[in-house]
Amino acid sequence: MKNDTSTVTISKAEYDSMKQQIEWLMAQLKLSKHRQFGSSSEKSEYDQRQFDFFNEAEALAAKDAVEPELIEVEKHYRKRKRSATDRLPDDLPVEVVEHKLPKNEQDCPKCNHKLHVMGRNIRRELVIIPATAKIREHIEYVYACRCCEGNADSVPIVKAPMPEPVIKGSFASPEAIAHIMTQKFVMGSPLYRQEAEWKRTGIMLTRQTMSNWLIRATEDWLAPIYERLRAELLKQNVLHADETTLQVLKEPGKTAQSKSYMWLYRTSGDAENPIVLYDYKPGRHAKYPEKFLEGFTGYLHTDGYDAYHKLPENITVVGCWAHVRRKFDEALKILPEKDRADSAAKYGKQYCSQLFELEREFAELPPDKRFEKRQELSKPVLDEFFAWAESLTVLPKSPVGAAVQYALSQRKYLERYLKDGRLEISNNRAERSIKPFVIDRKNFLFANTPRGATASAIMFSIIETAKENGLNPFEYLTYIFKTAPNLTAADLVSAESLLPWNVTLPEYGQSQKKAG
Numbered sequence: 001m002k003n004d005t006s007t008v009t010i011s012k013a014e015y016d017s018m019k020q021q022i023e024w025l026m027a028q029l030k031l032s033k034h035r036q037f038g039s040s041s042e043k044s045e046y047d048q049r050q051f052d053f054f055n056e057a058e059a060l061a062a063k064d065a066v067e068p069e070l071i072e073v074e075k076h077y078r079k080r081k082r083s084a085t086d087r088l089p090d091d092l093p094v095e096v097v098e099h100k101l102p103k104n105e106q107d108c109p110k111c112n113h114k115l116h117v118m119g120r121n122i123r124r125e126l127v128i129i130p131a132t133a134k135i136r137e138h139i140e141y142v143y144a145c146r147c148c149e150g151n152a153d154s155v156p157i158v159k160a161p162m163p164e165p166v167i168k169g170s171f172a173s174p175e176a177i178a179h180i181m182t183q184k185f186v187m188g189s190p191l192y193r194q195e196a197e198w199k200r201t202g203i204m205l206t207r208q209t210m211s212n213w214l215i216r217a218t219e220d221w222l223a224p225i226y227e228r229l230r231a232e233l234l235k236q237n238v239l240h241a242d243e244t245t246l247q248v249l250k251e252p253g254k255t256a257q258s259k260s261y262m263w264l265y266r267t268s269g270d271a272e273n274p275i276v277l278y279d280y281k282p283g284r285h286a287k288y289p290e291k292f293l294e295g296f297t298g299y300l301h302t303d304g305y306d307a308y309h310k311l312p313e314n315i316t317v318v319g320c321w322a323h324v325r326r327k328f329d330e331a332l333k334i335l336p337e338k339d340r341a342d343s344a345a346k347y348g349k350q351y352c353s354q355l356f357e358l359e360r361e362f363a364e365l366p367p368d369k370r371f372e373k374r375q376e377l378s379k380p381v382l383d384e385f386f387a388w389a390e391s392l393t394v395l396p397k398s399p400v401g402a403a404v405q406y407a408l409s410q411r412k413y414l415e416r417y418l419k420d421g422r423l424e425i426s427n428n429r430a431e432r433s434i435k436p437f438v439i440d441r442k443n444f445l446f447a448n449t450p451r452g453a454t455a456s457a458i459m460f461s462i463i464e465t466a467k468e469n470g471l472n473p474f475e476y477l478t479y480i481f482k483t484a485p486n487l488t489a490a491d492l493v494s495a496e497s498l499l500p501w502n503v504t505l506p507e508y509g510q511s512q513k514k515a516g
Contacts (some may be wrong), residue, residue, distance in 0.1 A: 185436075225480065225495045236271055236296075240267075244261065251450060290310075319415075319416065328348035479505060
């Protein structure tokens with residue numbers, strides 16, 4: 001049998017085309033590996049420590065780390081300020097456990113005289129008590145008149161006032177629904193895990209029952225607040241928007257494997273009362289943000305998705321420089337170390353970083369001064385960047401070519417943040433707000449029905465808005481479920497007393513308030 005030694009002749013153009021395709025595929029492979037296994041940080045340094053999830057305790061533990069100390073301050077304890085990581089609330093209750101010698105052992109072992117207390121050694125511990133449950137039994141007393149019972153034709157019946165239940169005919173309490181909701185949407189614990197946890201404590205509470213509680217409470221009491229928040233949102237002049245995928249198993253006219261979307265809209269950094277709203281929709285078409293934003297006129301921060309560019313003329317779309325920087329960063333990371341120093345990817349990223357550095361310098365300025373500084377310092381850098389980008393000769397399908405083409409195609413949107421000092425250089429504010437949903441999605445994976453997806457959007461909205469306003473989500477939800485059932489229909493529609501900035505509750509944390 002003879003070996004086949006025949007050769008195939010191709011033209012130089014075909015060879016160059018195949019070479020470009022191979023280079024493009026290799027670049028995509030490197031980028032895919034980096035996205036899966038590498039650091040997501042866009043910082044110039046590449047030595048960020050990576051912590052393995054299963055080895056987190058060992059990775060984070062430090063033998064020489066000093067334990068945080070608690071100091072007494074007027075009958076409560078707090079951490080010394082020298083520790084920057086561990087912090088306990090100042091009003092945390094203190095349980096004092098005294099260890100004294102028994103009476104029969106308080107004699108001196110040498111002379112048998114009575115011992116006296118000469119000092120105390122104090123050891124303080126943080127005690128954590130798992131969630132507990134109890135039954136609250138409401139007893140409504142009914143009163144009647146003895147005199148009328150014996151002498152009158154009718155007897156007046158008077159009932160003691162009793163608050164309305166959060167769900168009629170159910171044993172659900174405001175605290176129970178608030179706990180289940182925060183466990184699912186704040187802590188990322190799906191209902192099947194909560195069901196197992198309750199079962200271990202001897203409480204048989206099925207996920208179906210918990211799901212019914214959540215949806216019913218959302219539709220009855222959270223939906224009016226959501227609608228009022230949406231009305232307030234549309235009064236703003238500057239908003240941010242983003243979207244992410246969601247799988248809904250029983251979406252009419254769609255297979256279970258198809259994609260649905262969770263859209264996000266939120267206030268900008270200049271808003272007095274921050275609002276974060278999610279909106280479930282079956283698709284990613286421009287008609288969905290157009291419908292949600294009906295009545296809004298102003299600036300809308302977005303990424304480069306084309307649907308936003310099809311919105312009505314009364315909405316001015318502002319592009320995101322973080323996406324431009326990210327594309328140059330990805331192009332830089334897949335280059336061999338030796339080729340990075342003088343690469344177009346490096347220079348493109350440096351232009352972006354320079355613009356972001358200027359924004360950090362302007363952060364504390366009022367909008368009018370920020371506008372002036374941007375015209376003076378940022379605009380020349382931005383113009384120089386686009387002149388540089390237009391002068392480049394790069395392969396369109398290469399990573400750096402894609403970054404350059406993206407920047408040039410988005411130019412008119414990217415330049416718009418210079419038009420108003422209230423605008424921001426990126427849409428990172430929306431990306432941070434949609435991140436809690438993305439993280440929780442890894443736990444609950446999908447929604448079963450559109451009704452459940454819509455309820456989830458409302459619950460996420462109320463919780464994230466509460467966090468943005470510095471409220472403890474559990475306390476806020478408990479307040480709503482206790483208060484809303486006892487409001488008049490008109491008060492519930494206005495929802496004025498239920499808005500996050502109109503209630504006083506335990507804070508979620510000063511670092512969370514009006515974050516970003």
